[in-house]
Amino acid sequence: MVALVMVLGLHSFSNFSYAEEAHPEHAAAALSGEEKHSEEGESKKIDIKEVLFGHISDAHDWHLFDLGEHTPVVIPLPVIMYSPAHGVTAFMSSRFEHGHQPYAGYQLVNAHYRAEKGLDEAAYPNNKVIAVDDNGMPTNEKVYDLSMTKNITSMLIAAILLTWIMLTVAKAYKTRGAKKAPKGLQSLIEPVIIFMRDEVVKPNIPGHRSAKYTPFILTVFFFILINNLLGLLPGSANVTGNIAVTAALALISFMATMFSTNKHFWGHIFNPPAPFGVKLILAPVELIGVFTKPISLMIRLFANILAGHIIILSIISLVFIFGSMNRGIGYGFMPVSIAFNLVMMMLELLVAFIQAFIFANLTAVFIGQAMEGAHHEDGHHH
Incomplete structure (x- = not known):
């Protein structure tokens, strides 16, 4: 019982730490030594920072391993969000499609999303769930992340x-x-x-x-x-x-x-x-x-x-x-x-x-x- 109470006490603190790049296929490719090629044909170097911090950080899903280059094996976890305007919203993290799609007015931030919207990494760290409008832009609405990370x-x-x-x-x-x-x-x-x-x-x-x-x-x-x-x-x-x-x-x-x-x-x-x-x-x-x-x-x-x-x-x-x-x-x-x-x-x-x-x-x-x-x-x- 004491252990369960301790976990509940730790829950709110752990949600302040943000997680790995929501691009598990990128991290897997970096670890496998394979170079990514952009649309222009330019190769990307291995991002050691992405690899290291992607494996030691928290996340809204549980990435186990990869089958091939583009098939990550991931366990989705419950995302529980609260905002004064919309109340409590709960869904599985798979709805975000690794940060490529918003869901229920929320977006999982990752490098791809920041690059697409031109956002700063310091203001929008990886794996932070934010409120967005119909165009996918941040609304800066105050939200509380109570997710099971x-x-x-x-x-x-x-x-x-x-x-x-x-x-x-x-x-x-x-x-x-x-x-x-x-x-x-x-x-x-x-x-x-x-x-x-x-x-x-x-x-x-x-x-x-x-x-x-x-x-x-x-x-x-x-x-x-x-x-x-x-x-x-x-x-x-x-x-x-x-x-x-x-x-x-x-x-x-x-x-x-x-x-x-x-x-x-x-x-x-x-x-x-x-x-x-x-x-x-x-x-x-x-x-x-x-x-x-x-x-x-x-x-x-x-x-x-x-x-x-x-x-x-x-x-x-x-x-x-x-x-x-x-x-x-x-x-x-x-x-x-x-x-x-x-x-x-x-x-x-x-x-x-x-x-x-x-x-x-x-x-x-x-x-x-x-x-x-x-x-x-x-x-x-x-």
Whole structure:
């Protein structure tokens, strides 16, 4: 349940990030090393920026792969738009025909549409759905995109997987009992849960309060981990490499920390134990630190996951860059690219676990720091 609530909280944030070029056939051709020829007969060079950002960005459909040059295999996703003038409009993204056709007064922006209408990329980024008139020109009407994008769909899959895993483990305990040795999925998940509880939650969150926060910290850890691992699969979504998603996760961590504060914590922020002259400098610094902690969580997770994906895609793209210059060089570099990518994939697998652990561990640390003074209270109680 916590995972599903987390997804709903992330939904609105993820719609601020815009997606890949709505020309999957162009990206496929770039990755295959084939050059496009315009009507004038001029060849276009491989657009590495289009390839990279097309694979790491969000989208209104789920592009899996291509059968040939002009046959993309795409899963359409629900487009849900709201405008004060027209209310709620819902339809499948296939109605846009990859951005070539408007539908119900809306248009999916891509490079083809911008070139046709002479629009600026900064004002009309790729995969943004805008309101248009009968001639297909932007009306600049205020619209709200509530669509189930690729990242949102992937997060729902991760939430369902997390719920299924935990219910399966709970059922195993209920059936077999806690005294029997764990088997199957139970034996895989139990050591992780025990480690997170005993090495992350209990050392950082004082006293009996640790039991209260253990489910939350475990949910954060497993939710990020599953999304990290899903992001390594071919054709998958780059969820935790999207700063809108990591910002929402950091906001959830920040809210949990703020709900855990007490008078001792705020007393230390606004009245630090220092000479009066130093207090005037230290108090603003401490207050700023309250907000920079979740920002560091956001940037750390986003940057590490995104960087790994970009490196892997860049190494793959080198094969086709060399192949476009000389087919022999392209084939010759292929074994080197495969070897580098195997190493990078193993490293990314390790990073997926490390970044999930760091986010959950620092969240527990921040919550424990917000309970400053609780250590002394527990000591007096004992």
